[in-house]
Amino acid sequence: MTLSPAAFIGREDELSTLIRAVDDHTGPRTWLVAGEAGVGKTRLIEELVARIPTTAVAFGRGACIHTAHSALPFVSVAQAVEALLGQFDPDDVAPAVTSLPELGRVLPDVLSASPTAATADGSIAWSNPEPTQLPVFHALGALLQSLAEIRPVCIVLEDLHWADPSTRDLVLYLADRLVGTRATLLVTYRNDELHRAHPLRGVVADLDRRRAVGHITLGPFNDEELRQLAVERLGRIPAARTLAAVADRSQGNAFFAVELLDAIARGADSIRPELSSLILARVDALSPAAQQVMRIVAVGGESVREELLEVVAELDVDELTACLHDSVDQQVLIVDEDGTLRFRHALVQEAVYSTLLPRERQRVHARYAVALEAHAERSAIRGGSPAELAWHYRESRNPTRAAPAFMAAADVAESQLAFAEALTQLEAVLDLWDDLDAPESLLGTTRDALGRRAAACAFASGDPVRAALLQREAIDVAEEPTATESGVADAQLGRYLWASGRAGEALDVLRRAAELVPAQPPTAERARVLAGLGQNLMLATERDEAERVLWSAIDVARSTGSRRVEGHALNSLGSVLAHNGRYSEGAAMLDQALAIAETEDDSHELLRAYTNYSSAMHAAGYLDECERMARAGLDVAAGYGEEGIFSAFFITSNLADALRDRGRWDEATEALAMVRRPEGMLSALWGVQKGVVVAIRRGEFADAHRVLDQVDPETAHAIDPQMLLDYWPNMCELAIAEGDIAAAHDAVERGLAQPLVVAVEMALRVRGLELAATPTPDNGHLADNGDAAAKGHPATGELADLERLVDEHVADIDHEPRIAALLAEGRAHHATAIGRPDHDLWRAAVEAWERAGVVWETARTRYELAQAALRAGERAVARDELVAVVTVASELGATPLVSAAQQLLQHAGLERNDHGAGHDGTHTSPLTERELDVLRLVADGCTNKQIGEQLFISAKTASVHVSRILAKLAVDNRTEAAAAARRAGLV
DSSP states (O other): OOOOOOOOOSOHHHHHHHHHHHHOTTSOSEEEEEEOTTSSHHHHHHHHHHHSOTTTOEEEEEEOOOGGGGOOTTHHHHHHHHHHHTTSOHHHHHHHHHTOGGGGGTOTTTSOOOOOEEOTTSOEEOSSSSOOSHHHHHHHHHHHHHHHHHSOEEEEEEOGGGOOHHHHHHHHHHHHHTTTSSEEEEEEEEGGGOOTTOHHHHHHHHHHTOTTEEEEEOOOOOHHHHHHHHHHHHSSOOOHHHHHHHHHHHTTOHHHHHHHHHHHHTTOSSOOSOHHHHHTHHHHTSOHHHHHHHHHHHHHOSEEEHHHHHHHHTOOHHHHHHHHHHHHHTTSEEEOTTSEEEESSHHHHHHHHHTSOHHHHHHHHHHHHHHHHHOGGGOSSTTOHHHHHHHHHHHTTOHHHHHHHHHHHHHHHHHTTOHHHHHHHHHHHHHHGGGSSSHHHHHSSOHHHHHHHHHHHHHHTTOHHHHHHHHHHHHHHOOSOOHHHHHHHHHHHHHHHHHTTOHHHHHHHHHHHHHHSOSSSOOHHHHHHHHHHHHHHHHTTOHHHHHHHHHHHHHHHHHHTOHHHHHHHHHHHHHHHHHTTOHHHHHHHHHHHHHHHHHTTOHHHHHHHHHHHHHHHHHHTOHHHHHHHHHHHHHHHHTTHHHHHHHHHHHHHHHHHHHHHTTOHHHHHHHHHHSOOOSSHHHHHHHHHHTHHHHHHTTOHHHHHHHHTTOOHHHHHHHOGGGHHHHHHHHHHHHHHTTOHHHHHHHHHHHHHSTTOOOHHHHHHHHHHHHHHSOOOTTSOGGGGOHHHHHHSHHHHHHHHHHHHHHHHOSOGGGOHHHHHHHHHHHHHHHHHTTOOOHHHHHHHHHHHHHHTOHHHHHHHHHHHHHHHHHTTOHHHHHHHHHHHHHHHHHHTOHHHHHHHHHHHHHTTOOTTTTTBOTTSOBOOSSOHHHHHHHHHHHTTOOHHHHHHHHTOOHHHHHHHHHHHHHHHTOSSHHHHHHHHHHTTOO
8 A cells, every 4th residue: 555644743833933934034044953763853844845935945955874974075065055056047146156166076066176186195285284174164155145145045954963074064154154144054963862972962062052043852742743643644533542552652753653553554453562673564564575675775875876776686677666666655765856765764774774684784785886886976975986885895894995995085075175074084994904905006105194194184174182193103104204204294293282282292292303304405394394393382482492493494484485384484483572572573573474374375374363463462562453453353264264263262362352451341251252262172271261350350259260260270281381371360360359468479489480481471460460469568667677678578589580571571662561561560569569669650650551551450550559659648649549540440340449449548538528638628537646546556566455555545445446447447357457557658
């Protein structure tokens, strides 16, 4: 009997949501449809397509496949896009297609692929030293946008749980790219198959975090929906006992329920409990010949072309046709419009395949391999025949034929920029290497060359750990390499190690590489090795060594005409010089690096130059230039999609630093919140620190602790030492804000002792914080003890270190406003620490921070100036400064600074009548003369009994005075009272 397809039952809410999603172009442009196998995801999509006129929305559907272990890149994407293009007038889409040559890598039937050159060992020779999939992603995204301008489009990718890595990455890319367009991306996947290690789990989690992504999960049918299904399949209302049995066995799964009901319709006496038997019931009803054909089809995968099946089945055409008719009638197979045969559901294919014995599978796989090799055009997978062929040969236990097929499949994958899939194919060859006779002759490559190629693909696919393992194995098996070959291989290993978060080991390997490659005669290889070493020394803040190495790299690159390497080295050198206090020289180098990157169309170096340039300008104190360059860099990064995400994150960090310094804290916080953070520990550790400074200065200490507690200094140093440039100053500033001077000193000592972290700005910052953390002498009279005592004070040594750093690293401090401000503040802190507060020095620090344009630092140093002015008796100056501090800090939301300034106004008696002025123009203290006498003795450390003896009052009366003093000064204890009195100039 011929059974009709299941009617559409239930799912109306989910269907309405998707219809609105496709019609309404203001909501999420990407939708995930999840559900267990057989729950009805495909049926939902079919109904969606059926209910929306093709004149309103153009649909393109493609299905991911698991043939060849998901190693076929972009199969579902190519299928969907070609179907989509078929719904448009060719003349309308021709301009868009021809303007996107990279489409040819994925859609060879639509556009010829861009040519790619091969190296001597057969690998692809890429013009960009940092190859990525971005060109393909960008082309596909641009095409969908162009089509959507003509008519709304919807791309449907089914069974994403089987997707290749490239397709998964493309989905992430399109989720961002399609926002604001009339294009919709709809993907389905089995959520019951996403085990803990499944690669789609991370993709789904990433997508769920995005506002422009919607998520629908299909649950099982309820009792009423099962009743409707039963009526539709049986043509009658079944008995309650039958419905209960169907519900119990199917658990509401639509596919299983249909199979159970159809078994009943066929007259089955009972419902067999095993689901596998249930699924195979239709197959069991076929003739023996048809059952054998189904087993052959199952070995071919979910779908097989009839022309190929004719060769593999080895049956008479009429006999094969009869078997296929029988299978289609029983709804075991479905015939697509292009004549491809596929099982009605993937569960059927999986169940049938599981019935084959191992030797039977091996024999059928071998027949498929022979047939595909003779008739590659008959593959059901367009462009996938090499990988499909390799898979069949491997499953037939024929390594001699499988290895070359895997190599061919790797070539195809690399030509599509599908590096993860190429890695899968190359690793398959590596696994088969020892089983081959004369593998070098057979494959045209050596074992070490193959390993290096696999390592490069692993790195390009975003797996530096795997890349390092493969590269090290390749180095170990290389036979008699030259010194240059060894050096180049080590240099690559160093890159992979650095990206893996093993900075120290990477530097050791890179230094060894530089020693191996001969200096004479100059070669492009030596230039590249030196440039790579120099960049990593720069990142490790080993800047003196980095400068020497990078100058050598530039000289060699220029002598060998290696323009891109020259630009790369100039980029790193510019950052080194700028961060070492030689801003003008560094800026000139970065200008040259930008120009070379633009001329050479080197996207990686262009984005790196914008990152380094904006960072250097912030470090020097040119905030306007930092913001301008950062925003220009973000505009450029936006044009590179997924490739630009990494650079955009760090450029935004630089922008946020500039916005924060200029007092635009909310803008800085919003910028950091909006930017997408790339995966990896580097960006995670870097990112969590960027909002800490604002949190500290707003008094959100618990939030600051929670963020900083995520960072382990040793781990951060191993991954990328420059991350600690912010960490230790942040820890010190937080400790000072909380009054924990011991913790502040510990942070300074650990920060300055941290290996590989000796950047000038960090050193100046922590030295200045060290001075700020140095307690002022309790008696306030260190100056009376002469210069010898001042010279012996720890703060004097700190100031000497600070000035030495500036002398050694800053060529012209007049062109370094940030460093000039740090130095001026350090001198003022030193004077305060040794008991000689100098409000002129603090005035110089205030003016220096004003010139640098740093709002909070200016306000904070004005507060310090007010304290120094009070000690000098300049009460009117102190009042004006404190009023200004309150105004600015209130606008920033810097609650601790507002509170400190207001308390100082109160303690010093400066807040009466317009913040402290009396009617006669004099300034008064909130304390009586007697209370001032008591406070002076409290500041000297006297007990109540000692106070009473000196003032000829009882200890009880002294205690009452002390209590009143604490209340008037709004402090909690005698120590705080003494400190407040000194700040206010009362003692």
